[in-house]
Amino acid sequence: MLAQITLAAIAGLLTPASAARTDAPQVYVELIVKACPSSQPDVSQNKPDSVQGYYTEPINQGLSYDDARPPTKEERESAFATMHCMDIPVPAEVIMGAPLTRQACMGHTGYLIAMQYLQQNPAYAKDFPDVGEWACLEHPYPVHGAAGM
DSSP: OHHHHHHHHHHHHHSOGGGSOOOOOOOEEEEEEEEEOOSSOOTTTTSOGGGOSGGGSOOSTTOOOTTOOOOOHHHHHHHHHHTTOEEEEOOTTTSOSSOOOHHHHHSHHHHHHHHHHHHHOTTTTTTOOEEEEEEEEEESSOOOOGGGO
């Protein structure tokens, strides 16, 4: 038994430092959403319930995207300023489940969390229901919302 312990200790000393497992530093992600007023009018406002629904409104009829190009960053920022959009941090308490990674935040998960937060929060649901854009900020410390302070 003593020989096994001695061999294990010698093997540990002779193992190069590069072979030792190094964990990546813990990174915390904060989600910031640019909330904008709705750019589309409420078309269901004066219609009876039987006429409302997804398929009752025309979608992209007569639009051609052959010559369309995405707006530049300056054009987007100008449009957001014109629309009076505002930056809103999504509280960490809203993000359920596993910790949010940067890749998940930048993808569909980040957009869905941002959209759901704006549409379910009574402070923003009526006046700022649309997601203009979202940003994912990395921090070396945990991100706390209002409830965590």
